[in-house]
Amino acid sequence: MSLVRLRGVTKTVRIPDAEPLTILDGVDLEIAEAEWVSVVGRSGSGKSTLLNILGLLDAPSAGEFDVDGVPVHRLSSSARDRKRGADIGFVFQQFNLLAGRTALENVVTPLLYASGSRFWRRRSIAAEMLERVGLGHRLGARPEVLSGGEQQRVAIARALVRAPRLILADEPTGALDVETGAAVIDLLESVAAKNGSALVVITHDPAVAARAGSRYRLDGGRLSAVAGTAAA
Numbered sequence: 001m002s003l004v005r006l007r008g009v010t011k012t013v014r015i016p017d018a019e020p021l022t023i024l025d026g027v028d029l030e031i032a033e034a035e036w037v038s039v040v041g042r043s044g045s046g047k048s049t050l051l052n053i054l055g056l057l058d059a060p061s062a063g064e065f066d067v068d069g070v071p072v073h074r075l076s077s078s079a080r081d082r083k084r085g086a087d088i089g090f091v092f093q094q095f096n097l098l099a100g101r102t103a104l105e106n107v108v109t110p111l112l113y114a115s116g117s118r119f120w121r122r123r124s125i126a127a128e129m130l131e132r133v134g135l136g137h138r139l140g141a142r143p144e145v146l147s148g149g150e151q152q153r154v155a156i157a158r159a160l161v162r163a164p165r166l167i168l169a170d171e172p173t174g175a176l177d178v179e180t181g182a183a184v185i186d187l188l189e190s191v192a193a194k195n196g197s198a199l200v201v202i203t204h205d206p207a208v209a210a211r212a213g214s215r216y217r218l219d220g221g222r223l224s225a226v227a228g229t230a231a232a
């Protein structure tokens with residue numbers, strides 16, 4: 001069974017005094033456990049909208065969307081929230097760390113909702129995760145004093161600390177120089193593989209996209225598989 005499966009997913013939004021805008025147009029996509037997927041597309045092609053739907057932050061206007069074989073529209077909003085919290089980790093272009101909080105506090109945050117021993121051990125679990133992304137020596141550093149690459153590594157530790165089955169990254173290298181960006185993708189790839197998480201990276205960088213086993217392109221809201229990859 002696929003982790004997620006989209007069939008004919010469409011997203012339209014109403015705009016005052018204009019025709020409705022179609023952002024996603026009949027998207028078919030299946031993602032298996034531990035699959036490494038990239039999606040490229042120009043600015044405005046619908047990449048973030050697709051990622052937000054996959055992350056249960058936004059809902060399709062039409063089409064089928066199953067997670068673990070269950071149609072998402074059948075889940076209650078609290079079941080959706082639980083699924084998002086437990087199974088999905090997000091990494092954004094602008095890192096989205098809590099300012100004024102240390103690296104450790106940022107990575108602890110998702111564990112505040114954990115139960116039992118994971119809650120009580122949250123600080124050591126978060127410290128271990130920061131160790132894994134190479135920041136074991138910067139636990140007490142606030143985002144303001146960290147470089148862009150270091151901030152993105154904190155964000156990756158935060159996304160991974162609950163061992164999600166799906167990691168969604170929206171332009172994770174967009175604010176980084178080429179070398180730092182490549183190191184961030186190395187890290188995402190290795191932590192995802194070690195955890196057995198599926199990884200979806202949205203990017204407009206062809207070099208980043210080329211590293212994924214399954215590659216797709218979005219163009220004006222239409223998704224196509226790139227020939228010669230596992231997607232096609």
Ligand SMILES: Nc1ncnc2c1ncn2[C@@H]1O[C@H](COP(=O)(O)OP(=O)(O)O)[C@@H](O)[C@H]1O
Binds near residue numbers: 023043045047050
């Ligand atoms: N809620 C919305 N209302 C109106 N237009 C939107 C909304 N969300 C996205 N759009 C438009 O849809 C298009 C695709 O957006 P987005 O998914 O953010 O693209 P990308 O991430 O590929 O740049 C853009 O033209 C954007 O302005």
Ligand SMILES: [Mg+2]
Binds near residue numbers: 047048049170
């Ligand atoms: Mg975007």
